[in-house]
Amino acid sequence: xxxxxxxxxxxxxxxxxxxxxxxxxxxxxxxxxxxxxxxxxxxxxxxxxxxxxxxxxxxxxxxxxxxxxxxxxxxxxxxxxxxxxxxxxxxxxxxxxxxxxxxxxxxxx
Amino acid sequence: xxxxxxxxxxxxxxxxxxxxxxxxxxxxxxxxxxxxxxxxxxxxxxxxxxxxxxxxxxxxxxxxxxxxxxxxxxxxxxxxxxxxxxxxxxxxxxxxxxxxxxxxxxxxxxxxxxxxxxxxxxxxxxxxxxxxxxxxxxxxxxxxxxxxxxxxxxxxxxxxxxxxxxxxxxxxxxxxxxxxxxxxxxxxxxxxxxxxxxxxx
Numbered sequence: 001x002x003x004x005x006x007x008x009x010x011x012x013x014x015x016x017x018x019x020x021x022x023x024x025x026x027x028x029x030x031x032x033x034x035x036x037x038x039x040x041x042x043x044x045x046x047x048x049x050x051x052x053x054x055x056x057x058x059x060x061x062x063x064x065x066x067x068x069x070x071x072x073x074x075x076x077x078x079x080x081x082x083x084x085x086x087x088x089x090x091x092x093x094x095x096x097x098x099x100x101x102x103x104x105x106x107x108x109x
Numbered sequence: 110x111x112x113x114x115x116x117x118x119x120x121x122x123x124x125x126x127x128x129x130x131x132x133x134x135x136x137x138x139x140x141x142x143x144x145x146x147x148x149x150x151x152x153x154x155x156x157x158x159x160x161x162x163x164x165x166x167x168x169x170x171x172x173x174x175x176x177x178x179x180x181x182x183x184x185x186x187x188x189x190x191x192x193x194x195x196x197x198x199x200x201x202x203x204x205x206x207x208x209x210x211x212x213x214x215x216x217x218x219x220x221x222x223x224x225x226x227x228x229x230x231x232x233x234x235x236x237x238x239x240x241x242x243x244x245x246x247x248x249x250x251x252x253x254x255x256x257x258x259x260x261x262x263x264x265x266x267x268x269x270x271x272x273x274x275x276x277x278x279x280x281x282x283x284x285x286x287x288x289x290x291x292x293x294x295x296x297x298x299x300x301x302x303x304x305x306x307x308x309x310x
Contacts, residue, residue, distance in 0.1 A: 038243045041190050045219040094244035097220030098236045 004044055008057035009064050017057055019085040022109055027058040028068070028078040035094050036077040043079075046100045054081075054108060083109045113305055116287045119150040128156035136163065146199070147288045148279055162278075169275055173268040177207040179231045182217040183238045183269065184276035189218050190242070191280035194301050195289060200276075201296030214296065230259040234269045242273050 008014040008026060018024050025043065029036035047056050061068045061076065071080060071087070079095065081088040081104070089107045091099070122145055125133045132153055136145045152159030170177065181203040188196030201214045209226060216224025222235040233256045240248055256266065282288070290301050 035244050038190070042220050042239075042243075045221070049219055049221070094240065094247050096236050096239040096243065098222060098232075098239075101221070 004047070004056060005040070006055070006057040007060075009060045009067075011064060011066055014057070014059060014064075014067060015085075017055070018082045021055050022083060023054040024082045025054055025056055026080050026082065027056070028061050028071070028073045028080070029058050029076055030060060030062050033076040039077055039079075039094055042095060042097045042100055045097055046104065049101075050104065050108075054104065081107055113289050114287065115147070115151065115289065116285075117151060117154055119147055119288070120153055121150075125153065128160075129153040132156045132159045132163065135160065139163075139167065144293060146291050147195070148199075148283055151282065151286050151288050166275060169268070169271055173265070174262070175234070175265055175268050175272075176227075176231065178204060178209055178213075178225070179227055179234060179269075180272045181207060182209075182213075182222075182225045182227070183235060183272050184279075185214060185217040186220050186235075186239065187242060187273065187276035188280055189220075191277065191284065193280040193283050194304055195283050195291075196276070196280050198290050198294045198297050198301050202294045205296055230256070230261050233259050234261055234265065237266075238269050238273050241270055242277070 005027070006013075006017060008017055014026075018026065025047075027036065027039070027043065043056055047054050059067050061073055067073075071078075075092055077094075078090060078092050080090045088109065089103070091103055095103070120129060122133050122137075132149065133145050136149055137143070149159055149163060152162060170180065173180070181200050185197060185200040185204060188194075188200055197218070201218075204214045204217065205211075213224065213226045216222070216226075220239060222232040225232075225235070227235060237248070237252055237256050240252060253266065289305060290298065294301075
């Protein structure tokens, strides 16, 4: 994980970050999920292009079952866009830069 | 800063003999004098494979119907994904030579087909290539249908997928053998030297 993606695996850290920001994409992932790693350069590029409008975080699902249950995570990677703690929408599986831009273009607050 | 020393011997042209010299001569005949890339110097350790891969690359770049800009943009994006700084400089240089601007190359580096100067069909194929690279088994018939609706042929789908294969293969080769950038490259070399230093092969 790069330093531009905040580790939100701890519930306290997750709640603090997700509730305080206008737009956070959280990637629910695991260490063994190859696609979860492959999506990372695309997330970073899109976030950079949006210059601070959206923050990135990730949650290791193998280390926090509480968040997995709270958000009903059924597969990896699952990306959830939050606005001050409220889920706006989610995407599942690999996403290209174009798919991410279309998603955020539609749903970014 | 990373160590620049390649992990295998990159024999200079003046010392090449036998099948390695044949490969080097072919590279210079097609690419021009002094254009024997470090990647193909590494391939020179197994010249028959080097020749086969050079032939394959030439077919991909010369025989297809897709634009050089699209294929080099895909390979530039793959180089970013694979952390291959040499490959970013190499394919960025190729994009410059095909008439792309620095902003358009940055579009490829940001995985943004809308900023590369591509037509609608090529933008769809760029996305298809990124998806194929990221998770080929997630591709649906609708992804292919979208490309075809914009004019892509079966041959062009094969061509773009082979572009992905070739880009990844060369990125792997350059990374695993620590092959450094060529001194004839012109794109983002300041960036490259800032990371890797100048004491090249």
